[in-house]
Amino acid sequence: MVKLILRQQEYEVRPGMTLLDALKKNNILPESVICTRDGELIVEDEILKDGNVIKLIAAISGG
Amino acid sequence: MKCRVCGQKAVINMRQHNLSLCKDHYIEWIPEQTERFIEKYEMFTREEKVLVAVSSGKDSLSLWDILQRLGVQADGLYICLGIDDIRPQTDVGLRYSYESQCLTEKFAAERDLKLHIVDVQKEYGANIPEFALKSQRGRGKPCSVCGLVKRHVMNRVARDFGYDVLATGHNLDDETAVLFGNTLTWAGEYLLRQGPVLPGIPGLARKGKPLCRIYEREMLAYALLCGIEYICDECPFSVGSTSIFYKQLLNRLESEHPGAKQFFYLSFLEARKSGLFTGREEIQVELHLCPNCGQPTSAPGLCSFCRMVSQ
Numbered sequence: 547m548v549k550l551i552l553r554q555q556e557y558e559v560r561p562g563m564t565l566l567d568a569l570k571k572n573n574i575l576p577e578s579v580i581c582t583r584d585g586e587l588i589v590e591d592e593i594l595k596d597g598n599v600i601k602l603i604a605a606i607s608g609g
Numbered sequence: 610m611k612c613r614v615c616g617q618k619a620v621i622n623m624r625q626h627n628l629s630l631c632k633d634h635y636i637e638w639i640p641e642q643t644e645r646f647i648e649k650y651e652m653f654t655r656e657e658k659v660l661v662a663v664s665s666g667k668d669s670l671s672l673w674d675i676l677q678r679l680g681v682q683a684d685g686l687y688i689c690l691g692i693d694d695i696r697p698q699t700d701v702g703l704r705y706s707y708e709s710q711c712l713t714e715k716f717a718a719e720r721d722l723k724l725h726i727v728d729v730q731k732e733y734g735a736n737i738p739e740f741a742l743k744s745q746r747g748r749g750k751p752c753s754v755c756g757l758v759k760r761h762v763m764n765r766v767a768r769d770f771g772y773d774v775l776a777t778g779h780n781l782d783d784e785t786a787v788l789f790g791n792t793l794t795w796a797g798e799y800l801l802r803q804g805p806v807l808p809g810i811p812g813l814a815r816k817g818k819p820l821c822r823i824y825e826r827e828m829l830a831y832a833l834l835c836g837i838e839y840i841c842d843e844c845p846f847s848v849g850s851t852s853i854f855y856k857q858l859l860n861r862l863e864s865e866h867p868g869a870k871q872f873f874y875l876s877f878l879e880a881r882k883s884g885l886f887t888g889r890e891e892i893q894v895e896l897h898l899c900p901n902c903g904q905p906t907s908a909p910g911l912c913s914f915c916r917m918v919s920q
Contacts, residue, residue: 575860575861575863575864576864577624577863577864578826580621580826580829580833582833586620587620587621587833587834588620589610589619589620589629590610590622591610591622603829603833605782605824605826605828605829606782606825606853606856606860607666607667607668607825607843
């Protein structure tokens with residue numbers, strides 16, 4: 547499985563789908579996050595592989 | 610997805626620009642864009658002294674980094690607001706100001722940059738949460754008090770140290786969220802004042818927002834790719850704020866219509882330039898000088914900041 551982590555929330559998706567599909571499946575707007583894997587930025591057409599852990603960093607901030 | 614410039618693997622895709630770039634070309638592209646907007650809106654020249662308001666967030670630290678890359682003479686200003694230990698039961702907000710200051714000092718020291726630090730508690734006798742408690746303005750949430758204090762201090766330091774312009778890290782999402790709020794209420798006076806640059810007047814420094822055309826997501830990517838250590842925690846008082854809600858709404862719009870936020874902001878600037886918000890007569894606000902601090906104020910007597918501090 548592939549794990550997506552956004553703040554304290556974790557989501558799981560099946561390997562083989564694109565990052566864009568994984569985000570949409572979990573109702574996460576691609577415009578609202580930057581996605582990283584092993585500290586590297588990845589873009590929406592990346593095919594997710596089994597065991598991938600994708601950290602999503604929210605773009606919106608206040609203060 | 611490949612970098613449009615070199616064909617290497619892209620690290621960011623910006624649908625609103627129909628552009629994807631690799632790390633190296635993205636780190637070049639953001640300063641180029643920033644420089645273009647500084648010139649387009651005549652914010653400042655290379656000969657002028659710039660004071661950058663730095664909070665330790667991704668936007669302001671990245672702005673300082675970009676100005677250095679562009680060869681602009683830019684010093685930093687960190688305002689210690691005293692937002693620490695306010696919600697120990699949830700661990701939220703613990704040492705927010707302290708950690709922000711440490712990150713800003715580290716950033717400046719590593720690059721040998723000049724940093725002014727103003728501690729609100731030490732200089733004015735109370736921190737932001739305390740001012741909010743005793744002030745009518747701060748009832749419910751201290752954000753209004755915080756804004757008032759920051760504007761006063763930024764202007765004071767710019768004036769006292771002879772800076773030509775004050776630069777802030779407001780990005781396009783900040784600007785469109787404010788614009789959206791002001792449009793919902795047709796706040797004409799605020800709409801008239803919003804823009805990439807606010808000209809200086811006697812007693813008030815010129816203000817510029819070099820990142821006003823750059824998306825918040827793009828700034829986040831820049832900070833991450835440049836390895837800038839910024840404060841990841843939100844200001845604890847901003848949780849649930851209207852501006853964050855507006856940003857979320859606008860991102861939904863952007864998701865369906867890439868470029869919508871940029872179009873909203875640019876259309877507004879064009880409409881304002883063509884006189885849409887002035888009506889038949891120009892709105893003139895008469896300004897007075899505060900007898901205590903000397904900064905301009907809209908009514909005779911003490912300005913809002915000095916009234917709050919004297920309470």
